[in-house]
Amino acid sequence: MSFTVPLSWYLVLSAIVFSIGVAGVLLRRNALVIFMCIEIMLSGVNLSFIAFSRFLHSMSGQIFFFFVMTVAAAEVAVGLAIILTIFRSRESVDVDEVNLLRG
Amino acid sequence: MELRFPEYDLGLLAPMLILVITGLVVLLADTFGRRRASGDRSFLAYLSLLGLLLTFYANSRLSGVVAAPFHGLLAIDAVAVFFNYVFLASSMLVVLMSISYGARHSMNVGEYYGLILFSTLGMMLMAAGGDLMTIFLGVEILSLNLYVLAGFLRGQARSNEAAMKYFLLGAFATGFLLYGISFLYGATGTTNLKAMGGFLKAAPAGNVSALLYVGMGLLIVGFGFKVTAVPFHMYTPDVYEGAPTSITAFLSAGPKAAGFAALVRVFSFALEGLHADWWGAFWLIAALTMTLGNILAIVQANIKRMLAYSSIAHAGYVLVALVASGGVGGAQRLGVSSVLFYTLAYTFFNLGAFAVVVAMGRGDRDQVGLADYAGLGYRRPWLALVMALFMVSLAGIPPTAGFVGKFVVFKSALNAGFVWLTIIAVLNSVVAVFYYLRVIVIMYMREPAAEMQAEAAGASFSGSLVIALILAVLGTLDLGLFPSRYLDLALRSVQALLG
Numbered sequence: 001m002s003f004t005v006p007l008s009w010y011l012v013l014s015a016i017v018f019s020i021g022v023a024g025v026l027l028r029r030n031a032l033v034i035f036m037c038i039e040i041m042l043s044g045v046n047l048s049f050i051a052f053s054r055f056l057h058s059m060s061g062q063i064f065f066f067f068v069m070t071v072a073a074a075e076v077a078v079g080l081a082i083i084l085t086i087f088r089s090r091e092s093v094d095v096d097e098v099n100l101l102r103g
Numbered sequence: 104m105e106l107r108f109p110e111y112d113l114g115l116l117a118p119m120l121i122l123v124i125t126g127l128v129v130l131l132a133d134t135f136g137r138r139r140a141s142g143d144r145s146f147l148a149y150l151s152l153l154g155l156l157l158t159f160y161a162n163s164r165l166s167g168v169v170a171a172p173f174h175g176l177l178a179i180d181a182v183a184v185f186f187n188y189v190f191l192a193s194s195m196l197v198v199l200m201s202i203s204y205g206a207r208h209s210m211n212v213g214e215y216y217g218l219i220l221f222s223t224l225g226m227m228l229m230a231a232g233g234d235l236m237t238i239f240l241g242v243e244i245l246s247l248n249l250y251v252l253a254g255f256l257r258g259q260a261r262s263n264e265a266a267m268k269y270f271l272l273g274a275f276a277t278g279f280l281l282y283g284i285s286f287l288y289g290a291t292g293t294t295n296l297k298a299m300g301g302f303l304k305a306a307p308a309g310n311v312s313a314l315l316y317v318g319m320g321l322l323i324v325g326f327g328f329k330v331t332a333v334p335f336h337m338y339t340p341d342v343y344e345g346a347p348t349s350i351t352a353f354l355s356a357g358p359k360a361a362g363f364a365a366l367v368r369v370f371s372f373a374l375e376g377l378h379a380d381w382w383g384a385f386w387l388i389a390a391l392t393m394t395l396g397n398i399l400a401i402v403q404a405n406i407k408r409m410l411a412y413s414s415i416a417h418a419g420y421v422l423v424a425l426v427a428s429g430g431v432g433g434a435q436r437l438g439v440s441s442v443l444f445y446t447l448a449y450t451f452f453n454l455g456a457f458a459v460v461v462a463m464g465r466g467d468r469d470q471v472g473l474a475d476y477a478g479l480g481y482r483r484p485w486l487a488l489v490m491a492l493f494m495v496s497l498a499g500i501p502p503t504a505g506f507v508g509k510f511v512v513f514k515s516a517l518n519a520g521f522v523w524l525t526i527i528a529v530l531n532s533v534v535a536v537f538y539y540l541r542v543i544v545i546m547y548m549r550e551p552a553a554e555m556q557a558e559a560a561g562a563s564f565s566g567s568l569v570i571a572l573i574l575a576v577l578g579t580l581d582l583g584l585f586p587s588r589y590l591d592l593a594l595r596s597v598q599a600l601l602g
Contacts, residue, residue, distance in 0.1 A: 011289075018282060025275050034271055041278035045285055052289040060294045061285075064236060068281060071243045075274055078247050082254055082266045089260050095271070098264050101341040 010051035018044030031083050031093040035076075042072050115172050115179045117161040118187060119227055125154025126220035133213020144212060148202045148567070151216040155195050155223075162187045169599060171233050175295050178233030178368070181596035182443070186230035186364045189447050192578070193357035194223045196454045196571050200461045201349040203565035207466060208347065210255055219353065222248035226361035230368075235284045235294040238365050242280065242329065245358055246273050252353070253346040265345025272328065272338045280325025286318030296373035303376040311377075319381055322369065323388070329362035330418050333391040340399075343411035348469055351407055352457030355414040360446040363421055371428040371439050372600070378429030385426045386524055393419030393531040401538045406460055407471050409538065413497060414453065416535060421445050423528050424512045427519035434519040436601060440593040441511040447589065448504035448582045452496035455575030459490040462568055476542060478551030487546045489572055496579050498539040499532050504582035511590065 021044060024037030046065050053061025087093050113120065129150050136144070162184055169180045198219060205215065225245030232238035250273065254266025288294050290312040291302045303311065327335040343351045370381060396416030403409040421442055428438025463470040463486075470476075480487040496503035509532060516525045582589055 018278070021278065025271075031267060031271065035274070038271075038274045038278055041275075042281065045278065045281040048282070048285045048289070052285060056289070056292045058292060060236070061288060064239075064284070064288070064294065067236060067240060071240070074243070074247055075277075078250055079270055079274065082250060082263070082270050085254060085257055085263045086267050089263060095267075098267060100261050100264050101268075101345050 007051060007055045011048060014044045014048035014051065016044075017041075017047060020044075029094050029096050031086065031095055031098075034095065035079050035083070039072060039076075042068055111172055112170070115165070115168065115170055115177070118158045118165070119224055121154060121158045121161055122220050122224045122227070125151060125157070126217045126224070128154070129220065130213045130217045133217075136213075143206075145202050145206065145567075147213050147216050148198055148205070151198050151220055152195060154220060155191055155198065158223075159188075159191050159195075162191065167599075171297070175297055176234045176237050177228075177231050178296070179231055181599040182364075182367070182439070183227070183231035185443050185593060185596045186360060186446070187227055189360045189443075189450055190223050190226040190230070190357050192447070193353065193360070193450045193454060194219055196450075196458070196574060197349055197353040197357075199567045199571035199574070200352065200454075200458045202567040204347065204349045204461050204464065206565075207464060208256060210347070215252070215255060218248045218252050222252070222353075223357065226357055226364075229361040230364035232365060232368055233296055235287065235296065235369070238368065239281065239284060241361070242365070243277065245361060246277070246329075249273075249350075249354065249358060252350045253342055255350065256347050259345075261345040262347065263345075265342045268338050268345075269342045276325050276328035276335065279321045279328075283318045283321030283323075283325055286314045286321065290315035290318060296368060300373045300375065303374065315377075316380065319374065319377070320384070323381075323384055326362055326366050326369075327388060330359050330366065330421075331392075331415050332388050332418055332422060333395045333415065336392070336396075336415050339415055340403075340408045340411040343414075344405060344407045344471075348407065348457060348461050348464070348471075351411075352454050352461070355410065355457070356450045356454050359414070359418060360450065363425070363442055363446055366425060367428070367439055367442055371425065371435060371442075375429050375435060382426050382429065385422055386521070389419050389422035389426055390524060390527050391419075392416070392422060393528060397531050397534045397538075400535070403538075404473050405471050406473055406476070406542075409473070410453070410456060410460075413535070413539075416531065417445075417449055417453070417497075419531070420509060420512050420528060421449075423516050423521075423524055426524060427516045427521055430519055434515070436594065436597050437515040437518055439597045440590070441508075441515040443593040443596060444511055444582075444586075444590055445508040447593075448508040448579075451575050451578030451582065452493045452503065452505055455489065455572060455579060456493040456497065458568060458571045458575060459486060459493065462486055462572070473542065473545055474552070476545050477549040478546070480547035482551060489576055490546065491543045492576060492579060494539040494542050496583065498536045500536070502580070502583045504579045504586070507583055507586040507590075 018041050021037045021041030025034050028034055046068055049061040049065045083093055129147050133147055165184050171178050222245050225241045228241030229238055250266055250270040253269045254262050256262035291299045293299055331339045393416050396412050400409050400412035424438050424441040429435050496505035499505045499509040513525050
């Protein structure tokens with residue numbers, strides 16, 4: 001007997017993964033961890049793209065997934081460089097300590 | 104097996120191709136130029152300007168074209184061409200004002216101009232996005248370049264901090280944007296904007312998936328960040344203060360216009376059928392953005408922060424036009440064309456104001472306190488005069504571009520029946536007059552500190568900065584005194600798209 005996982009399960013899982021990422025961004029204070037949580041958000045998004053793609057029998061979702069992965073890799077390159085310059089000048093990547101600019 | 108390449112008209116891509124090639128040439132010229140001992144690298148800026156001028160020409164050749172090359176991934180049409188003019192004008196002015204600023208901060212290097220050119224490409228992709236995929240790629244090409252540019256003064260802790268804040272919040276917003284796109288894709292079965300519009304027209308009224316509404320909400324968050332709409336504006340003042348002044352100017356003009364271009368593509372055109380569902384959200388955001396931006400601008404003592412809040416407020420005015428870009432007959436045409444006109448006008452007078460801030464700097468020190476402007480009217484009369492003009496235009500007083508821009512935006516809102524929103528916008532522009540005119544008062548009616556007076560003797564203008572200021576003044580006055588040409592162009596651009 002075969003059993004197919006319904007679309008909604010995938011969507012719920014992707015929403016959970018996305019929410020874990022959002023919660024991490026809002027709660028954690030280490031710039032690197034925040035950055036990793038953003039990547040978790042993107043994983044949730046990718047899961048929903050793939051699920052929709054399978055459900056709709058359309059390829060665009062999978063293509064989109066590849067683009068998201070590529071862009072995420074580029075983002076890592078830029079992001080780590082920026083975090084590195086912060087670390088060089090302060091020996092810390094805690095976002096609460098980065099507070100020169102205030103209004 | 105035979106491998107066949109599809110035939111495409113590369114002429115449609117000429118502006119983008121020229122930008123990429125110029126960017127690469129600038130990077131290479133910098134690398135090979137380093138062998139020569141001379142330290143002056145300003146030729147890289149002139150090389151970039153040449154590329155931008157060529158792009159301008161290639162773009163003007165595209166007027167009247169309506170095409171959707173690459174299976175509809177790109178939409179090359181009059182609206183894209185109009186926005187390209189806005190982006191090119193902003194990039195050119197920024198390159199011109201960067202030459203002396205870059206020399207003072209020793210950042211006249213190939214990467215700087217290369218990044219500006221590549222981010223201009225990202226903006227063009229956003230404006231010519233026929234598919235959510237293209238728009239997403241444009242957003243990312245633009246943002247990744249801007250993160251680096253914001254932190255370009257590597258030795259300065261403030262610049263580093265601006266880059267980090269911008270990067271973390273920007274990547275966070277991208278996550279929402281993508282999640283929204285995936286929901287729209289799931290609800291309509293396509294990422295192509297034209298197909299999406301067709302799907303919505305064919306769908307029975309009131310019977311669209313709830314996913315669509317969630318997707319629209321997430322898209323508003325993602326794009327709201329890019330156009331610095333309240334409540335997604337928190338990063339703006341910090342990033343604008345910490346970034347190099349020439350880059351602050353860049354951030355406030357081109358990328359915002361690109362954000363509005365994407366919003367127009369997605370909401371005003373593709374999701375036009377759901378205008379009744381999305382105008383409420385934009386109404387609220389527009390009202391909040393104008394009000395908060397203007398009120399917080401009043402209390403700022405740093406001119407870069409003040410202009411940051413002022414740019415938030417101006418994003419609010421453009422959002423008013425966006426709210427009005429749908430619904431009753433003809434509203435779409437009028438609303439979108441006022442978005443086009445306002446972004447063009449804003450580019451000139453806002454970049455002009457930032458060019459004055461750049462001209463105020465001495466050595467590697469920027470003068471950004473409002474107190475530094477005391478008595479400027481006597482120390483440097485010409486500079487004070489143009490600054491006064493830009494402030495008058497930002498405040499929206501005739502005969503400047505700012506007045507005409509506000510006028511067409513309010514008219515389009517009234518035409519679409521948003522009376523209360525127009526009233527809020529008018530009240531806001533009255534509040535705004537206060538802090539813009541205060542700059543003029545400080546310049547002409549307050550005595551400068553003693554050490555400032557001594558410094559005035561050594562004032563000097565760099566030629567490129569003067570050209571940037573003159574261009575900004577001409578743009579502000581031309582769009583203010585003879586607006587009909589540009590209004591016509593904006594209206595015709597939208598008309599060509601609606602057919």
